Amino acid sequence: MAGEPQADCLFCKIVSGEVPATVVRETETTVAFRDINPQAPTHVLVIPKAHYKDAAALAAASPELLADVLREAAEVAAEDKVDATGYRIVFNTGSGAGQTVFHAHAHVLGGRGLQWPPG
Structure with missing residues (x-):
């Protein structure tokens, strides 16, 4: 069921504390932690605590939770001083x-030039 923790989901295990992560922010609805394979000086994942398979499923089921994820992404950028x-x-x-x-998550990337398209 959407929103319910999944036993085989790495990010659900991070939310529950079963798997360690370098958490930089946590709210009632979200967790933000450093990516273990960073692609930029700032590379933080912001996830909803509730399980949704991807951003599209999250947006369809809970737009207010998606807004929480985006708000936290901005807070992460400010705390890492890449917002400016x-x-x-x-x-x-x-x-x-x-x-x-397959748990919705936003990558917050900054601290180096980020050309478009990526890659």
């Missing part, structure tokens, strides 16, 4: 787009 120089918020949706953990 610019940062990127990326949601990969589906394996073809590079999503490897």
Whole structure:
């Protein structure tokens, strides 16, 4: 069921504390933690505590929770002092787009030049 923790989900295990992570922010509805394979000096994942398979499912089921994720992404950027120089918020949706953990999450990237298109 959407929103319910999934036993086989890495990010649900981070939310529950079963798997450690370098948490930088936590609210009632979200957790933000450093990516274990950073692609920029600031690379933080912001996830909803509730499980949704991807950003599209989260947006459809709980737009207010998606807004919480985006608000926290901005707070992460401010705390890491990349808000003035610019940062990127990326949601990969589906394996073809590079999503490897199927729990909605935003990547907050900053602290270096981020050309477009990425890669």
